[in-house]
Amino acid sequence: MMFLSDLINYAVWYVMIFFSMVWLLTFLKNRDNFSGNPGPPQSLPSVSAIVPAYNEEDVIEGTISSLLNLDYPKDKLEVIVVDDGSEDRTLEKARKFEPEIKVIEKDENRGKAHSLNVGTEIATGDFVVCLDADSFVESDTLKKMIGYFENDNVGIVTPALKVKNNEESFLSKIQHAEYLLNIFMRKIMTFLDTLPVAPGPFSIYRKEALENLGGFDEENITEDMEIALKFHDAGYKIENSSDGLVYTICPEKVKELYRQRLRWYRGVIYNTFKYKHMLFNPNYGNLGIFYLPLNLISVIMIMFLFGLIGYNVLNNFLSTFWNLQMVGFNILPFFKELNLIPSLDLFLFNFTTILFVSITIVGMGMLYVSFRKTDEKSLKNKAGFLSYLFIFPALLMLFWTSSIIHEVLGIKKRW
Amino acid sequence: MDKKTLATAAAVSLVIFLAGIFVGWNINKQKINVMKDRVENINRNLEGLQTEFLFLNFIGENASCPLLRNRMIEINEETYKLGNRLTSYDEGAKFKNQENLQELKRNYYHSLIRYWLLSRKMKESCGTEKFITVLYFFNEDCDKCSDQGFLLSYYKRQLDEKLLVFTLDADFEDPFIKALLDYNNIEEYPSLVVEGQTYKGFKNKDELEEIFCEKESGLEIC
Numbered sequence: 001m002m003f004l005s006d007l008i009n010y011a012v013w014y015v016m017i018f019f020s021m022v023w024l025l026t027f028l029k030n031r032d033n034f035s036g037n038p039g040p041p042q043s044l045p046s047v048s049a050i051v052p053a054y055n056e057e058d059v060i061e062g063t064i065s066s067l068l069n070l071d072y073p074k075d076k077l078e079v080i081v082v083d084d085g086s087e088d089r090t091l092e093k094a095r096k097f098e099p100e101i102k103v104i105e106k107d108e109n110r111g112k113a114h115s116l117n118v119g120t121e122i123a124t125g126d127f128v129v130c131l132d133a134d135s136f137v138e139s140d141t142l143k144k145m146i147g148y149f150e151n152d153n154v155g156i157v158t159p160a161l162k163v164k165n166n167e168e169s170f171l172s173k174i175q176h177a178e179y180l181l182n183i184f185m186r187k188i189m190t191f192l193d194t195l196p197v198a199p200g201p202f203s204i205y206r207k208e209a210l211e212n213l214g215g216f217d218e219e220n221i222t223e224d225m226e227i228a229l230k231f232h233d234a235g236y237k238i239e240n241s242s243d244g245l246v247y248t249i250c251p252e253k254v255k256e257l258y259r260q261r262l263r264w265y266r267g268v269i270y271n272t273f274k275y276k277h278m279l280f281n282p283n284y285g286n287l288g289i290f291y292l293p294l295n296l297i298s299v300i301m302i303m304f305l306f307g308l309i310g311y312n313v314l315n316n317f318l319s320t321f322w323n324l325q326m327v328g329f330n331i332l333p334f335f336k337e338l339n340l341i342p343s344l345d346l347f348l349f350n351f352t353t354i355l356f357v358s359i360t361i362v363g364m365g366m367l368y369v370s371f372r373k374t375d376e377k378s379l380k381n382k383a384g385f386l387s388y389l390f391i392f393p394a395l396l397m398l399f400w401t402s403s404i405i406h407e408v409l410g411i412k413k414r415w
Numbered sequence: 416m417d418k419k420t421l422a423t424a425a426a427v428s429l430v431i432f433l434a435g436i437f438v439g440w441n442i443n444k445q446k447i448n449v450m451k452d453r454v455e456n457i458n459r460n461l462e463g464l465q466t467e468f469l470f471l472n473f474i475g476e477n478a479s480c481p482l483l484r485n486r487m488i489e490i491n492e493e494t495y496k497l498g499n500r501l502t503s504y505d506e507g508a509k510f511k512n513q514e515n516l517q518e519l520k521r522n523y524y525h526s527l528i529r530y531w532l533l534s535r536k537m538k539e540s541c542g543t544e545k546f547i548t549v550l551y552f553f554n555e556d557c558d559k560c561s562d563q564g565f566l567l568s569y570y571k572r573q574l575d576e577k578l579l580v581f582t583l584d585a586d587f588e589d590p591f592i593k594a595l596l597d598y599n600n601i602e603e604y605p606s607l608v609v610e611g612q613t614y615k616g617f618k619n620k621d622e623l624e625e626i627f628c629e630k631e632s633g634l635e636i637c
Contacts, residue, residue: 018428323562326620327620328620333572358435
């Protein structure tokens with residue numbers, strides 16, 4: 001067991017270093033193209049913005065306003081709100097913007113993907129952009145993104161997502177760091193043509209391609225991942241604008257975050273298996289050979305590592321409990337030589353501490369670079385960034401394990 | 416991804432990985448050197464202790480025994496710390512040099528045995544010194560050895576320099592350890608030799624306390 005766990009440790013370490021090198025080399029090769037976008041075409045195409053909404057009365061007005069404030073010719077932009085059977089005042093608030101926008105009222109709640117398909121069906125634009133009802137787009141974002149479609153192979157263009165409520169709670173500060181790193185990583189993924197997701201907030205689709213591919217999967221609670229893989233499967237490219245900004249609301253409490261991540265991670269597993277024909281398939285380039293297998297292997301490694309950590313924690317706990325019961329739970333003598341500050345000598349260094357320090361240095365380096373590249377001037381969020389490096393991974397590992405268990409047991413999915 | 420990027424990434428990763436292993440191996444080597452120095456330091460202290468024993472006859476018990484006591488306390492702390500480090504290194508370190516480790520263990524055990532012998536002699540010579548010596552024998556296959564080790568550590572923390580525990584691995588190939596095993600008639604593990612008397616098998620908390628108090632009633636736990 002110990003030999004196997006050592007082997008897994010070393011394999012994990014090598015694989016992590018290898019993929020970090022791939023990202024780094026890709027970034028270095030393309031660093032001059034990281035920021036900036038191809039300019040918008042002289043003749044701007046028509047775009048339909050669809051807002052699927054369910055019980056978003058607090059934020060829907062802000063979302064619609066941000067769309068109407070887009071720096072884009074009004075005759076080339078239509079806004080469609082699809083109300084998915086809201087039980088609050090979402091519909092009423094959306095209707096206040098008519099006739100500048102179109103409002104579709106559905107009889108019953110049938111999910112986001114269905115709303116997007118309904119919106120796409122009535123959309124008149126050559127391109128369709130989806131904006132979640134709790135997200136807000138910068139006025140210049142559409143023009144920054146639309147130019148990528150000059151390449152006929154491009155099927156989807158994705159934005160740079162940031163967190164709007166980054167000051168509200170400690171958890172949202174951590175996610176602020178996460179989203180900045182994601183902007184950086186997603187751009188690198190597009191250089192490798194491995195971007196596996198078209199985020200709900202403000203991903204733009206070539207309408208003809210979307211319709212030919214059958215639109216969004218209405219049975220899928222992560223339709224944003226599924227649609228990206230669908231486009232890849234059909235041979236389209238997915239591009240990313242690292243400075244086309246969209247702000248979204250992130251969960252502020254652990255329970256909300258858990259529900260969100262449960263949905264996301266179950267989606268990764270489900271969609272990876274739905275498109276399993278792409279795994280290890282050279283016809284799908286880096287996505288097939290490199291990224292999707294990496295996801296699958298990561299899931300298996302997470303299960304194994306979590307099992308190992310769980311076993312060790314339980315073992316240590318039981319062993320400590322057993323020892324303490326032998327001495328009648330008299331723990332006072334153990335405080336005599338309690339050393340809160342370990343002595344700084346060679347014996348502090350072992351495999352675990354070296355690995356921990358190395359990952360910390362690499363993680364901080366990546367965060368710093370993503371900081372610089374995403375033009376994030378504020379350095380006030382030190383606690384959030386440090387927590388993202390040291391605390392968040394443990395939380396995500398728990399969420400991943402729960403997701404794997406849910407998916408394996410086939411527990412009903414919900415939003 | 417072009418093959419050049421892939422090959423470069425694989426090569427650089429391998430270099431970093433091997434560098435990590437090399438650094439780890441070197442750190443382990445240095446750890447052994449540090450522990451060797453500590454053993455040598457303990458041996459120097461033991462030689463000093465032996466010199467002080469010679470003074471005992473010359474200048475008398477009242478003047479010598481405090482000197483001996485201070486030296487014993489110093490050696491006690493060093494051997495305890497070194498013993499923990501050696502155990503932790505043996506259990507946890509990757510890429511150990513077994514030959515160096517075995518030699519280090521041999522030197523450490525010899526130092527322990529010398530310390531034990533001198534501590535027994537000190538107790539005979541300095542009648543006012545209240546402490547207990549415990550030889551603790553364990554081996555790899557012993558189920559209760561871990562529990563016994565924990566209980567001894569517990570009392571060690573409580574009694575500090577009043578309890579001197581000398582932990583010896585009965586599986587370790589060494590003539591001095593073998594001699595002690597034979598002399599004390601050790602046949603099962605764990606076994607304790609408390610102030611020269613052998614106790615076979617696992618002793619729980621109450622049993623240990625009874626044995627210690629029987630040997631030295633002035634201890635704070637009695």
